[in-house]
Amino acid sequence: MSELAVPAVRRKEGGSAWRGRLEHLATHVVVILLMAIWLIPTIGLLISSFRPSADVQSSGWWTFFFQPAQATLENYTYVLAQAGIGTGFINSLFISIPATVIPVFVAAFAAYAFAWMSFPGRNILFVVVVGLLVVPLQTTFIPILRLYGQIGIEGQFLAVWLAHTGYGLPFAVYLLRNFMGELPREVFESAAIDGASPVTSFFRLAIPMSVPAIAALVIFQFLFVWNDLLVSLIYIGAANPENDPLTISIASLVGNFGQGWWYLAAASFISMAVPLLVFFTLQRYFVRGIVGGSVKG
Amino acid sequence: MSLVMRATLARAGVFMASFALVASACAASSTPSPAASSAAASTAPSGSAAPSASSSAAAGASATPAPLPSPGSSEIAAAKQYASTLGTNIGGSVTVLAQWSGSEQQQFLQMVQPFIDATGVQIKYTGTRDEPTVLQTAIAAGGASLPDIAGIPGPAQMQQFASSGTLQDLSSVIDMNTYQSQAPASLVQLGTVNGKLVGVFLDVSAKGQIWYDPKIVGDLASNPPASWTDFQNLIKQDTSKAQAPWCLAVESGAATGWPATDVVETFMLKTYGPDVYNQWWQGKLKWTSSQVKTAFQDLGQMVSESYGGANRIVTTNFANAGDPLFSTPPGCLFLHEASFITGLGAFANQTKITDYNFIPFPAINSQYQNAVEGAGDLFGMFKNTPQSAALMKYLVSAQAQALFVAPGEFLSANKGVANYPNPMNQRLAQILSGASSFVFDASDQMPTSMQNEFYKGLVNYIQNPSQLDSILSHLDSVQSSAYSQ
Numbered sequence: 203m204s205e206l207a208v209p210a211v212r213r214k215e216g217g218s219a220w221r222g223r224l225e226h227l228a229t230h231v232v233v234i235l236l237m238a239i240w241l242i243p244t245i246g247l248l249i250s251s252f253r254p255s256a257d258v259q260s261s262g263w264w265t266f267f268f269q270p271a272q273a274t275l276e277n278y279t280y281v282l283a284q285a286g287i288g289t290g291f292i293n294s295l296f297i298s299i300p301a302t303v304i305p306v307f308v309a310a311f312a313a314y315a316f317a318w319m320s321f322p323g324r325n326i327l328f329v330v331v332v333g334l335l336v337v338p339l340q341t342t343f344i345p346i347l348r349l350y351g352q353i354g355i356e357g358q359f360l361a362v363w364l365a366h367t368g369y370g371l372p373f374a375v376y377l378l379r380n381f382m383g384e385l386p387r388e389v390f391e392s393a394a395i396d397g398a399s400p401v402t403s404f405f406r407l408a409i410p411m412s413v414p415a416i417a418a419l420v421i422f423q424f425l426f427v428w429n430d431l432l433v434s435l436i437y438i439g440a441a442n443p444e445n446d447p448l449t450i451s452i453a454s455l456v457g458n459f460g461q462g463w464w465y466l467a468a469a470s471f472i473s474m475a476v477p478l479l480v481f482f483t484l485q486r487y488f489v490r491g492i493v494g495g496s497v498k499g
Numbered sequence: 500m501s502l503v504m505r506a507t508l509a510r511a512g513v514f515m516a517s518f519a520l521v522a523s524a525c526a527a528s529s530t531p532s533p534a535a536s537s538a539a540a541s542t543a544p545s546g547s548a549a550p551s552a553s554s555s556a557a558a559g560a561s562a563t564p565a566p567l568p569s570p571g572s573s574e575i576a577a578a579k580q581y582a583s584t585l586g587t588n589i590g591g592s593v594t595v596l597a598q599w600s601g602s603e604q605q606q607f608l609q610m611v612q613p614f615i616d617a618t619g620v621q622i623k624y625t626g627t628r629d630e631p632t633v634l635q636t637a638i639a640a641g642g643a644s645l646p647d648i649a650g651i652p653g654p655a656q657m658q659q660f661a662s663s664g665t666l667q668d669l670s671s672v673i674d675m676n677t678y679q680s681q682a683p684a685s686l687v688q689l690g691t692v693n694g695k696l697v698g699v700f701l702d703v704s705a706k707g708q709i710w711y712d713p714k715i716v717g718d719l720a721s722n723p724p725a726s727w728t729d730f731q732n733l734i735k736q737d738t739s740k741a742q743a744p745w746c747l748a749v750e751s752g753a754a755t756g757w758p759a760t761d762v763v764e765t766f767m768l769k770t771y772g773p774d775v776y777n778q779w780w781q782g783k784l785k786w787t788s789s790q791v792k793t794a795f796q797d798l799g800q801m802v803s804e805s806y807g808g809a810n811r812i813v814t815t816n817f818a819n820a821g822d823p824l825f826s827t828p829p830g831c832l833f834l835h836e837a838s839f840i841t842g843l844g845a846f847a848n849q850t851k852i853t854d855y856n857f858i859p860f861p862a863i864n865s866q867y868q869n870a871v872e873g874a875g876d877l878f879g880m881f882k883n884t885p886q887s888a889a890l891m892k893y894l895v896s897a898q899a900q901a902l903f904v905a906p907g908e909f910l911s912a913n914k915g916v917a918n919y920p921n922p923m924n925q926r927l928a929q930i931l932s933g934a935s936s937f938v939f940d941a942s943d944q945m946p947t948s949m950q951n952e953f954y955k956g957l958v959n960y961i962q963n964p965s966q967l968d969s970i971l972s973h974l975d976s977v978q979s980s981a982y983s984q
Contacts, residue, residue, distance in 0.1 A: 256848065259819075259844075343636050343640070344636055344639045344640045345640075346640075347636060347637065347639075347640035347641075347643075347644055348640040348641045348643075350640075350643070350644065351640060351641050351642070351643025351644055352641075352643070354643075356643055356644035357644060431629075432629075432632075435627060435629055435632075435633055436632075436633060436636050436637075437644075439596070439625050439627060439633050440594070440596045440625065440633050440634070440637050440644055440645060440646045440649075441594065441637075441644040441645075441646070442594070442623065443594065443623045443624060443625040444623060446625065450625070450627065453600070453627060453628070453629075454600035454601065454604060454625075454626045454627055455600070455601055456600060456601055456628065457599075457600055457601035457602060457603050457842075458598050458599060458600065458601075458603055458628060459818060459839065459842070459843055460816075460818060461601065461602075461818070461842060461843055461847070462601040462602070
């Protein structure tokens, strides 16, 4: 009996461990598969950027694996040699940094007020701000451009800064308000008992504890602005080409009939360098939880 | 029709890649604007300066961007001399917005350099294929952010801009006598709205040319078939030399179908002449009329004789329509396309005249043998400043236009330009200047809703030739409402 029972137990234990490993493996396979699907277009683009233009036009990027010797940097040298790419790069930085800092800063104030200060109409105001999320930014071009024309700032960096601030704020306020609302009430109550004003609580408590959310927001907003073509084209493009960002310089690599599109792969990787840098620099803030340990006991 | 494919997919790819990094929350940012259709016709970059090796050879040679051929120094000096008569010390700046980007943009800037040198006027140029969107928005917003000078997407938009009063009257800006003597009368007329000249053509393209490889079918250019019947006989005779007589491809993103409109338009013009042609786009001729139906059937004939059949036609980008001309063995003998095809697809890597050449569309009705369909880039002036007026005068002058055609991609609308860089361009220019009548692309002049249905109808017809009657009667019903709006 016992001789029979022991293997039975062992078999059971061995079976569950084996099943656990199998499930683990299945999860890994699914995750890796999803990642591969997600990455394939980017990998294709990366490979295309190193292929000679004649090949890009005549065959798919995967054929590169059968003739890797043809890798070339000519697309990159062509793109970098174009007039306007350098200025476009500087202009893009000049547009993206303020257009990220301003909305995040304003949104942080607003989010704190919505989360921790009570004032009449708070909820209605918040609903209105969140409701603005569904307004397509394309519908605002004409009235805003008209306004800019009247105050005379069309074609200037200020015009895009303000526009991106407006377009970014609803999402920024929504994200930060929800994050700050989740912060432990006790922290703010203790601070208030110790005599901290709302301003002190904001700068000393709310902001440091919200760093992960702010970092996420900075990434979103920066990418949104950095990648933007349409907003810059409308508010700057026609009036003052000197301030055109990188996206406009890149789009103009392609001719009227679409000729030259093969340079876009290389150009997009040049353009992606900065967002990648921003992403990897800020990524660790996602992981580092500041809230953990802030409430003792 | 002339418009302009946009490599929308390729462009979307740029942005897609960067937001693949993070969640898709930023997806809205760079949505390419719906590129309105536009009438732009320009000859595109021809990399033909560097003769390429056969396609099997290492691709490096043909892929390296060839430096732009420069105009001769005497031409530059002449242009500078002319520019200095417009004022040597104007200073200031002028903003220009156009659809020319890539190498077209370089050629435009090369053309205006002597103007900058002579007058001291800075030119702030933006080239974007989203130009129609930018212009429409700027006009709707009251015009404060409009550029001084801009390309106009097409005759229909020009009418609209002119009637809303945003386009300046050019007859007080440029020397009308010179302009009228140098530009074809039909182009002057096309640029005139309510008696005011508001648009000038800075380049033209000749539609309805038939392209071929002389190594396969022989030197037809010096001995072209006298009539459509002769041409048909020639095709029968050469039929064993390729897999199919014709090449055709109509894919062009949202404007898929337009290359086929050019074929129908050519048949309309060459069979029934400019009067019937004009009535047709003006909405005065029914789509179900025998003339339009015959033109569709002529296209249907070409489709049935085309390489790869209907599937290839509707799924292949028009830029690559002629690629099988140069494959071994050849996929087809002939391609019907406008003059700008020389810069696109496989043409860009071939050598003019030795690798490919063209004949004008043979006469179907000898009466209309020299009637030519064309398209071109219209320019207008939105703000009248001393700088923009001087630039406008410069742009239409024969001296400036001579610089524009020098790299071999553009054809000038100015009859005073004679020094084309190669015999093929010279011949194309002669066809345009020697036209008994010049008509503008019909589909580009139709109301937008009509134009879009025309495209769709043709794609439908190519795939389902048996449904011609229902397609045409649908177009009739669109016609009855489209023109009254």
